[in-house]
Structures are given as structure tokens and as C-alpha cells.
Amino acid sequence: MSRLFATRPGDDGLPGPERRLAVLALILGTLMAVVDTTMVNIALPSIAAGLDVSASRAVWVTNLFQITCAAFLLVFAALSELLSRRRLYVAGVAVFTLAALGSALSQSLESLLVFRALQGLGAAATLSIGPSIYRQIFPSRLLGSALGLSALVVAAGYAAGPAIGGVLLSLADWPWLFALHLPLGAVAVVLAWRALPREVARPGGFDWQGALFSVAMLAGLFVAMDGAGHGMPAGLVAAWAGGSLTAALLFLWRQRRAPHPLLPLSLFAERRFSLALAAQGCAFVGQGLAFVALSFLFQQAMGFSPLQTAWLFTPWPLAIMLVGPLAGRLADRLNPSLLASAGLALLMAGLASLARLEAEAGVVEVLWRMALCGIGFGLFQPPNNRELIGSVPRERSANASGAMSTSRTVGQSLGVALVGAFLAAGLAVQATLWLGALTSLLALLASLARLPLAAAAQRERRAVKAAGGD
Template identity: 70%
Template sequence: MRLFETRDGDDGLPGPERFLAVLALVSGTLMAVVDTTMINLALPSIAADLDVLPAQVVWVTNMFQVVSAAFLLVFAGLSELATRRRIYLFGLSTFVLAALGAALSRSLETLLVFRALQGLGAAATLSIGPSLYRLIFPSRLLGSALGLSALVVGGGYAAGPTLSGLVLSFTHWPWLFALNVPLGLCALLLGLRALPRETPRQGSFDVPGALLSMLMLAGLFLTMNAVGHSAPAWQSVGFGAGMLAAGAAFIRRQRRAPYPLLPLHLFREKRFTLAVSASGLAFIGQGLAFVALSFLYQEKMGLSPLLTAWLFTPWPLALMVVGPLAGRLADRINPSVLSTVGLGVLAVGFIALALVDESTGIAGSLWRVALCGIGFGLFQPPNNREMMASLPAARSANASGVMSTTRTVGQSLGVALVGAVLALGLAVQVTLWLGAASALLSLAASAARIPLAHRAMQQRASSRRA
């Protein structure tokens, strides 16, 4: 297979070691992604079994997401001192132990503690996963490697609800957590065996910056959650004010810290900044689509929850097929061009979905969702490649942390937008028009970097010939 061929002059790991290291990364990523989609379906069962209210049981999901979002930048920064290998193995170990604890929990309080620990472990693995791909694979295969990552993420999103439904059909919800234990142990053993070692950076860790980052990101998520669930105005305002204060203090700290958690000079690289902007806007669209379509299909079209879940599957399935192909193409042609084309397709898909009404049949809904998945598959791996390749390899951990944080923040903003639109009494199609607008803004950011990326590719070609 092309991904595991070794050529003279290749950086990264040799082919056989590369294969084992990728298995460890794929297993860890798959666990974290499947968990986010699998547990939501089990919330009613957990509420009934633990005898708690629906408003309380949603924190089984929220606790995981808040902690995961809060620690993404922290672990990306720590990986420079402790090495990415150690941080990733710590994340896997924590996630597996917490999954076992969650499976054995018999009260909501205990379950929430272990869900927080799972979020901590997921943050450690997801924050540095993309940078490990850059460490494992040679530069010439970076796009293909990130296409493989898109395949895994798409497969996780597609498999999560189905796997959850199957498990709950035959047994109880604790088994959803218990399934992570054998898979996680296998990933941990593979990681110990195959993940590359590196020399840690000398210097101190930005503890004040880490604390401010946690407050800022947790506050942002809580603000979006309050808006999305139509919480009292004082909650949204309070969380928002805390988030803004922490964000301002964080930026001030990063400008003065000798070893900043997030070096702000990274954003002087226009290719990187434009790639981050395009990613955040695209994930806003994805986040609002996944929630808005649930309301559209069930309330406007009168479909069952099971059929609604089935109508979602073309998006991740298309991402699984198109993402790896787009990643391979991004190693050969300008990745910004691919990303821009993908965003155009995504915008058309959103517009088509916004035009859905009661007369739209199943087939009409399927092709619209598939079109969005194709567009996102064309966009994401090339854009991630551009984000990683636009910075020096020594800054890949920072780029990885920004990438994961941008995805989490974008999806949370999208969900909050749906809640805000519905709270105002507007039609759910309004959110899909907002998704189209978000995709078009993302397209503009992506198109702006095409000449910059073209110039960088010419410079690399010239240096290779020299």
C-alpha cells in the first residue's frame, strides 16, 4: 500500500513501523469519535436506569465535551515538554480506565466523574493526533495520511449511532462504555510498541496560560450550550462575560510569556490563518446541520427517529469515500484549490437542504445530505494538510491543537445557532441558510490563500531540484 512504502530520503518512520503506529492512532481516534455519537442515543436509557431527569442526564454528554474542549490547547502545549508519545499514551490510558469506571457506575454523580476523565483522555489524544501523523509519515504523504484520518472520523460518525442501537437492542448501556476497554488496551499496546520517540523541548510550561485557556474554552462551550438550550439570559451573559475576560487575559499572557502555550506569531503565516478560518466556518455549518436536520426530518417531514438517523448516514459515508481521495490529490496539486471546490459543493448542498419541504421524498433528502458529505470530504483533508504544512515541523503540535480546538468550537457554535434560531420562533430552514452562508464565507477564506499555496509549492519544487 502506498502509505506504507519507504523511499530513499523519506522522513518519518519506516514502512512496517509506520503501519503499527497508524493502527494505534486509528484505534484511539475511533474510540473518541464513536463515543461522542454513541452515548447520545443511550441518554434516555441512562436516565431511566439511574432515576434522574432528562435535564440532568444531558450532562453525561456535556461533561465529556466541556472537559475535552478545555484541555485541547493545554495538552498540545504539554506535548512539547513531555513529548507527543507520552501525552498520547497518557490520553489512551486515561480514556480506557475512565470507560471501565463509567461502565461500573451506578449513580449519575459517579458517572459524571468518569465522563470528565474520559473527556480528559480524549483531549490528550485528539489534540496531538494530527501532529503525530506528520511525525510518522514522510512529508510527501502528509495529505494521504490526513485523508486516512478523515476516513476514520467519518467511519466513527457513521458507526456510532448504529453500534449504539445494536448494543442497546441486546443489552444495557454500561456495555457501550465497556466496549472501549479491549479496543483501548490494544491501541495502548500498539502505541507503546510503535509510536515514535522524540527529544522534549527544554524550558518551562506556561501554567497561567494553560489555566486561562481552560477557563476561556470551557466558558465558550458553556455559553454556547446555554444559548443552544434557551437557558435563562443571566446564564448566557454570565458565561459569555467570563469567557471574554479569560480570553482577553489569555491573549495578553501569550504576548508576554517566555514559552507561550499558543505562540501568537503562528497567525502571522497567512496560509495557516486562512486555513484555520476556513475550518472554523465549515465546522459551524456541520454542527448546525447535524442538529437542524433532526428537527427538519422529524417535525417538518414527520419521519421517525430511526429513519432520521438513517438519513444522516450519507454525510459520513461520503466523507469516508471522498476524504482519502482528496488527501491523495492534495499531495500532488494545490490543496487550497481542492478545499475551495469542496466548499462550493458544500454550499450548494446546504442550499438544497434549505429548500426541503413536506413534498421532498427520501431519495431527495439522501442526495442532498450526500452532496454535503462530498463537499466536506473534498474540503477537510486538503485543508488540514495546508494547516499542518504551512508551519515548521517543530510547530506541528501547536497546529494540531489549534486544529482540534477550531473543530470543537465551530461545531459548538453551530449547535448554539440552531438553538438561538428555534428560540426566536424561526423556521428550521433558516439555520440551513446560515450554514450555506458559513460555507460561502469559508470558501472566500480558502480562495484567498490559493496564490499563497501555489507560491509555496513552487518554492518546494525549486528546492528539490536544487
């Protein structure tokens, strides 16, 4: 870990000692957003009882947060070029924290939903630019290691969220889940303002039309996917999907004409970026699908209790926490696409082995399969993120970061929706896990396609380094 904060001659990014506080600010902001999602899911029954509303209405406490966050990822990534990433990150953490206070004080579902939407806006501002700030903080030689640290933080948040929520709910009422963010948010705001790199804002305007089309496209897509997985009438799902498709076509039309496009389409001319983005989207479909499908498999088919199910999930994020930092460090030395492809092969094998589980299978048979999936995903994610961020010019890092966050969120949500659609059609839950293995195979094919490109880029970096360049 100490090598992340050591300075060498010719390093870009912040000097070694200054990286510590900057990274701590990023860790706190990311943890609050990630832990919030999993922690609040646990509290939905308590929120429904406390506000005297039905469970179906209480679900919107989570849904509205996720839809708002997803819809504004691209918008905030582009807006950071005008405001600077430091200012946007500080504003995002501040809005998230103040909205958490509003959520804690809410006495009605309507009030809570307003503040949850504001929390989603704050989370979108921080998550959309987080990876690109890592590129600002760390020198290029440590980018993979830095993104491995990021993967560890996200996995730790997902693993700890349910446990934190369960402990707090056993000691206090649900508003304290939101109040927990207040001290962490205050510290994160101060650290981010003091420690994150300063930069000169880009001159020029903002693509407001593109922003409007982007929000409509992503919000419509998420409502359609959520509805498909939760019994929304087919006609209404089709209407939302059609509206999303129309907005997507208008968005693409606008991006070709805008002087400062929200998402420069030139990014996709870089095949390493495009293939890495495709691999990420397909892999997150598989992971999002598996996390929901396995809950049904463990409890309904195999007879485990909710508490036992929570423990059975532990090896997956724990393996990511252990493997992710190592994979990131290796990605700074080896071909990142080779590492990512190996990880996807393990993920695919793990999902296929879970799909073959018998109802009478024991705990050990479940645990090693979950660990295999976690090892595969941990080996895939940091090297793939390095390719995503490192394959584009520095001035486009924020746009790449926004596209990366959007791809991840869309993939996860699509996976959840597919589970709902499969179960509504009366298919066995194992069928969804086979679909997850298939999406992992698609991700693997995309990753293998960029192997020669990544190898050429690696040789170029070594040649520049040998010549005495950056």
C-alpha cells in the same frame, strides 16, 4: 493504500513497515473518542431511566465530556512538547480507557459524571496531537494522503457510533457501551507505546498561567453556547460569555509575555495557517449546525421516524469516507487550497439545496443533497488539514494541531448553539440551514484568499524536490 507504507530514498518520518502499527494505534484512539460521543447520545434515555434521573440531568453525561475535552485541547497540545507526543498519547488513551471502566461501574449520576469528565481529559490528550503525530509518522510527500486516512476514520466513527449504540442497547444495558472501550483501549495503549515515534522533549517550563486562562476561556464559552441553545436565562448566558471574554483577553496578554507560550501567536503570522484555520472553523459551524437542524427538519417537518432519520444521514459520512482519502492523495500533488475551495463550494450548494426542501420531498431528494454535502466536506477537509499542519515549522506541529482541534470543536458547538437560538426565537429550521450555507460561503472566501500563497508554497516544494532536497 500500500503507497502509504512504501519507503523512498530521502523520506522523513518513520520507515514504511513501522508506519503500520503506529497508524493502527492512532486509528484505535481516534475511533474510541469519536464513536463514544455519538454512541452515548443514543443511550441518554436509557441512562436517565437506569439511574432514575431526569433527561435534562442526563444530558450532562454528554455535555461534561465535550466541555472538558474542548477546554483542555490547547493545554495538552502544548504539554506534549515537554512530555513528548508519544507519552502524552499513551497516557491519554490509558486515562480514557480506565475512566470508561469507571463509567461502566457507576451506580449514580454523580459518579458517572466524574468519570465522564476524566474520559474527556483522555480524549483531549489524544485528539489535540493526533494530526501532528501523522506528520511525525509519514514523509512530507504523503502528508495529504495520511490526513485523508484520518478523515476517513473520523467519518467512519461518526457514521458507526449510532448503529453500534443501538445494537448494544438492544442486547445489553447501557454500561456495556463504556465497557466496549476496554479491549480496544488496551490494544491501543500497547501499540502506541511500541510504535509511535520517540522524540526529545523540549527543555524549559510550561505556561501554567496561560493554561488556566485557556481552560477558563474555552469552558466558559462552551457553557455559554450550550446554555444559549437550551434555554438558559439570558443573564446567566451573558455572565458565562463575559467570563470567557475576560479569560480570552488575559490569555492573549499572557501569550505575548510567556517565555514558552501555550499557543505561540507567531503561528498566525503565517497567512496560510490563519486562513486555513478560519476556513475550518466556519465550515464546522455549518456542519455542526446542519446535523442538528436536519434532525428537526426530517422528523418534525417531513414526518420521518427517528430510525428513518438515522438512515437519511448516512450519505454524508459515507461520502466523506469515499472522497476524503482521494482528496488527501490529490492534495499531495495539486494545490490543496484549490481542492478545499471546490469542496466548500459543493458544501455550500448542498446546504442551500437542503434549505429549499419541501415538506413533501421524497427520500431520493434528501439522499442526493446529503451526499452532495458529504462530497463537499470530504473534498475540503484533508487538503485544508494539510495546509494547517504543513504550513508551520515541524517544531510547531503540536501547537498547530491543538489549534486545529480547538477550532473544529468550537465551530461544531457554535453551530449547535445557533440552532437552539434560532428555534427559541421561533424561526423556521430552514433558516438555520441558510445560515449554514452562509458560513460555508465565509469559509470559501477564506480559502480562496490563500490560493496564491498555497500555489507559491507548492512551487517551492517542487523546486526543492527537483534540486534533490527533501
